[in-house]
Amino acid sequence: MAKQLINLHNVFYQYEQTVALRDINLIIEEGDFLAIIGPNGSGKSTLLKIILGLIKPTKGEVFLFEKPVSQFKEKELIGYVSQKSNSFNTGFPATVAEVVRSGLVKKVGLFHRYPKNVRNQVKQALKSVGMEMFAEKNIGDLSGGQQQRVFIARALISDPKILILDEPTVGVDSKNVRSFYNMLAHLNREHNITIVLVTHDVDAVSISISHVACLNQTIHFHGFKNEMDSMSDKQLEAWYGHSVRKVDHHSEVQS
Numbered sequence: 545m546a547k548q549l550i551n552l553h554n555v556f557y558q559y560e561q562t563v564a565l566r567d568i569n570l571i572i573e574e575g576d577f578l579a580i581i582g583p584n585g586s587g588k589s590t591l592l593k594i595i596l597g598l599i600k601p602t603k604g605e606v607f608l609f610e611k612p613v614s615q616f617k618e619k620e621l622i623g624y625v626s627q628k629s630n631s632f633n634t635g636f637p638a639t640v641a642e643v644v645r646s647g648l649v650k651k652v653g654l655f656h657r658y659p660k661n662v663r664n665q666v667k668q669a670l671k672s673v674g675m676e677m678f679a680e681k682n683i684g685d686l687s688g689g690q691q692q693r694v695f696i697a698r699a700l701i702s703d704p705k706i707l708i709l710d711e712p713t714v715g716v717d718s719k720n721v722r723s724f725y726n727m728l729a730h731l732n733r734e735h736n737i738t739i740v741l742v743t744h745d746v747d748a749v750s751i752s753i754s755h756v757a758c759l760n761q762t763i764h765f766h767g768f769k770n771e772m773d774s775m776s777d778k779q780l781e782a783w784y785g786h787s788v789r790k791v792d793h794h795s796e797v798q799s
Contacts (some may be wrong), residue, residue, distance in 0.1 A: 545575045545667070546568060546573035546575060547571055547573065547609075547610070548571055548572070548573055548574075548607070548610055549573065549574055549608070549609055549705065549706055549738055550570070550571070550572040550597070550608060550706070550740075551570070551572075551593055551605075551606070551607040551610070552568050552569060552570045552571075552594070552604065552605070552606055553569060553604055553605040553606075553607075554567055554568075554569060554570075554602055554604040554605065555567070555570075555594060555601045555603070555604030555605070555606065555632075556595060556601060556602045556605065557587075557590055557599070557601050557602050558570070558602045563761065564592055564596075564649070564761070565587045565591060565601075565761060566592045566761050566762045567753045567764065567766075568591065568597050568604065568763055569761055569763065570737065570757060570763060572706075572740060573736055574705070574736075575732075575738060575754075576738050576739070576740075576754055576755050576776040577729065577732045577741070577752060577753045577754045577755065578739070578740050578741065578753065578756070578757060579741045579742075579743060579753045579757070579769075580740065580741070580743070580756075580757045580759055581743055581744065581756060581757070581758055581759070582744065582746060582758060582759035582760050583722075583744060583760065585673050585753035586744075586759050586760040586761065587759055587760070587761050588710075588744075589675050589710065589761055590740075591655050591742075591759065592708065592710055592723075592742060594606060595608075595649055595708065595740075596622065596624060596708070597613050597616070604706055607627060607736040608622070609621065609705075612729075613649045617690045619703045620703070620704060621704050621706065622703040622704055622705075622708065623647075623696075623699030623702065623704035623706065623707045623708065624699060624707075624708045624709075624710075625695050625696055625698075625707070625709045625710070625712060626706070627710040627711040627714055635684070636682075636683060636685050636702075638657040638682070639679065639680050639681065639682060639683065640670070640678045640679050640680070640682075640683055640686070640694050641663075641670075641673065641679040641680065642695060643667050643683050643695070643698055643770070643783075644666045644669050644670060644697045644698045644701055645662060645665075645666050645696075645701070645702075646686075646700060647669075647697065647699060647701040647725065648662065648665070648704055649721070662686065663712060665701055666701065667679070669698070669700045670694075670697050670700040670733060671698040672697065672700060672730075672731065673693040673694070673696050673697045673700070673727055674693065675690065675693050675697060676728060678690065678694070679760055684724070686784055687717065687738070688714075688715030688716055688717070689708045689716040689717055689720045689724060691715070692713075692715065692716060692724070693724075693727070696709070696762040698713075698781050699730045699772050700731075700735075700737075704737065705733065705737065706737070706738045706739075706740065706741045707737050707738070707739050707740070707742050708739075708742075709728075709739070709742065710741070710742045711742060711743055711744070712724070712728075712741065712743075715744070722751065725751055726751070726752065728741070729751070729752030729768050730750060732752070732754075734766070741753070753769050754768065754769060755767065755768055755769060756768075756772045758772070758780075758783050760783055764775065764783040765783070794796045
């Protein structure tokens, strides 16, 4: 039986008088590649903040690696790449290697020395996302898609078991979206990293994911991707509140 890495049980969250999340029950197991999809304002960012321990639910329980979130201390086991991570000032004076190395701070502490093999760790993290040849480039000189890969490498250097990405293709050129998702699939399969991908793009995520969760304040569906593929457009529209396209196994993304 696969290990439960994230478990949300009857979770609610309310901003003043507005309910953002309602009765969320979600289990993410080791090895999953889960896409959480939903329209703007559906509560995706709030759900992420709860999983990451940035905010506490109004009601309900959260378990990380089978521990209550309040008792979970191994923060380095969860890698996170935010939606804004690739909004980098082109003049920022840091190389790609320096940005990736900074990902170890969470593991070694702010004022501790980096390990002796840090150069090799940086190299391996960059290699895993296909960016090892850019190690000495300035981060601000890279394209949006390249920067996003670097920030994924930064998250990977602490050897996390889960990688959480919030709208990771924002700023990625459309012709490179497919190769980007292929890279994530490689991390999932070959590096055994559980991936949670948050997006409003119902079409582009279909090629590599194993599971889908449809969120619109509450979770309307959570299961294998092929189960969702067989659902009618009418059912999906009822969840979203407007017309959507289904996650399609054969959807084409320009490479």
